[in-house]
Amino acid sequence: MPDNQHEKIFLSDYKAFPWKVDRVDLTFKLSPKATRVLSRIAFRPDPAAPAAPFFLHGESVRLISAAIDGEPVSPDVTDRGLTCDVPDRPFLWEAEVEISPEENTALEGLYMSNGIFSTQCEAEGFRRITFYPDRPDVLARFRVRIESDLPVLLSNGNPVASGKGFAEWDDPWPKPAYLFALVAGDLQPVRDTFTTRSGREVDLAIWVRKGDEHKCAWGLESLKASMKWDEETYGREYQLDIFNIVAVSDFNAGAMENTGLNIFNSALVLASPETATDAEFERIEGVIAHEYFHNWTGNRVTCRDWFQLSLKEGLTVYRDQQFTSDMRSAPVKRIEDALLLRARQFREDGGPLAHPVRPESFVEINNFYTLTVYEKGAEVVGMLKRLVGDNAWRAGCDLYFERHDGEAVTIEDWLAAFADTMGRDLEQFKRWYSQAGTPRLSVKEDWDGQTYKLTLTQSTPPTPGQSDKLPLVIPVAIGLLHPDGAEIVGTTMVEMSQETEVLTYDIADLCKRQGKDVARPVPSLLRGFSAPVIVEFERPTEENAFLLAHDTDPFNRWEAGRNLSREVLLKRAAGEEADDAHLVKGISSVLRDTHLDPAFKALVLGLPSEDDIAQGLHAAGKTPDPTAIHAAGEALRDRIAEELEPLLAKTFDENQVPGPYSPDAAAAGKRSLANRCLGLLSRRDDGARAAAQYDSADNMTLSLAALSALLNIGKGDAQLADFETKWRDDPLVMDKWFSLQVASAAPEDAATTADRLTGHPAFNWKNPNRFRSVFSPLANANPAGFHDPSGKAYELMADWLIRLDPVNPSIAARGSTAFDTWERYDTGRQEKMRAALQRILDTPNLSRDTREMVSRILG
């Protein structure tokens, strides 16, 4: 492989492309092994851009012929693209290339999935289709002709002509190549319509294989709800006459927002009550919304370069989070988002892969579709909204869309829309985009009997390549409670911008005015999780118990319960004694509280993840032992089950949902609470309730929870076999069957279970969903299994990543993040993990994707 394959690309090197593209005409003559692509591209010199040689990207495409203004030319072709002498005036580029969709196992560009031709062009897949300036700042109008005998031929925009063996599509909106899409195959449409607020009718369709039509209703409902919500909330209307979604079974990511032709991993669009869980219904609703919202945040206003990825992803995740909050419960959604951020993004931000929301360099951009760019990016957008307030937020968004519709822009352009709306300088706020690492907010209190003082100090630990950090602008929402349980100071947003801020409250006066005894208040800090930071504040256990009972902020109420269980687990996992009385009592009062939402109660019943405890021990300077962490969690679940058995049984009974299944938030919340209770109760009833639930269940939420409860207590063999017989023809359900076994295996059996499953006839490792169904739970859901002291799981993971790498580098590279915590552990585990990583790195012809990731992890 030539050196430039592994070249680092820098944000600071950005240069505009020296030509504009007026039109792109593509003709596809589809054939699995030898598809011909003819391109006619009208280029025009851009006097405003710096001069540079004419270079078109192109990878794994065989050039057959090229011409400029009809005259044949012979460009210099390398394995990354071509250069060619071109005239200094507008010209027409024509080329014919050949590609092989069937051999394209990397699933980037044009590939075949189960007999269907499909594309994935973000970020740099279009260069695997034909030679082109494959960069997001080159926008052009595309017209596409597809020639094939397949019955359904789709591309972006509007259909303009079709006949036997061909179809033509025209997308009137200039777009970057990464939004190009083409689908061809034997697909069935499930149709609906949506009338926009200005009265235009849009034809909607979800295209699926025969037999999957009954799994489209929820996707269509979600799509219509998203279209309506974006009109109402952001004033954004859809512009084309048609909106198509296609479900494909081999897909690297979750879904893709190609203009007018979204392509989805079938797991994120297909759902029926029998086959999908409540959590999947919620996720599908959110992803459909996410891709639809990209129409404005990403497509009509796109990114200048891939360093700006969070400009579209952080903003669009923020918008889909808002949508889910509005459709369901806002506090529950906020807790779910915080859980994900802390479990996965804090882990990324605290390890060798830490990088800013806007990275400064990359080797392979696919490696930067990260939790930091997406989830932390969304938090940064949320903080901006909190800082500017709701009115300026909407005005700033309007200005951003109005100024930049049809343009490819930067984070600076985004912030300028708000700076200009507010007349406010956002330079310091911008550090959130450039500074990696999770900030710490340490809090000290002072109380002299009259005045209460809070001293907040911020700091951000060093991260790879960034040793010194500057103070950030942090919105900290604070409230104060009187020991009688009432609020003496309601939620106030403190805008922290210095390293240290002191807040002073005249409590004596406040108490007197509210007719209360003067008493030291209890602070409720970072309400609603107002910033993605770690609060360092030593609280007595009693105070957490008090907040769990009284905090008016639902997030912090949940957080207080979490602090209680976290404290117990951190101590016990480190071999210390810990009293769980406050925790058990707190959970019991929450379960009894008839005013609380069942979904919220279910979240309070959840314990911190094992990885969360490992993170916490590491942060406290201790060496986490995954085996001990797992044992502590199991023992605590046993204790809660034992102490609260009658209450759990009552809660379980009261939260059964009668009647036909509906995925709505209220019903889903009840099922989630009942299923939490079931998991705990199974430790007491030998799985009797779970077995009964498995037998009577008429929906996947109930069957899967029952099966999981049984497997977690070492039972469920009969049900597992039954499940397989029942669902062997439904790959999405079988993915769950694979996952569950790895997730619930005893730690010492996890690697053997995963290994055994890879020998199952249905284990098709080239299918990303199936590969992940085994290896993602091994890495994420069963840490004690992954970190089993034998090192078996490390070996197995490395073997499979090495095998997968030449076939699908982006999935292999992503899989290597399983090892990104190696520095936390004892020398035995460290050595075994390093050896596994080194073995991957030493593999001949390792992809640039995996090489970059593993090198960064090793540091």
Ligand code: ARG
């Ligand atoms: N833009 C897509 C989305 O978030 C994801 C594309 C993933 N591409 C990749 N190379 N990882 O909606």
Ligand code: ZN
């Ligand atoms: Zn996205």
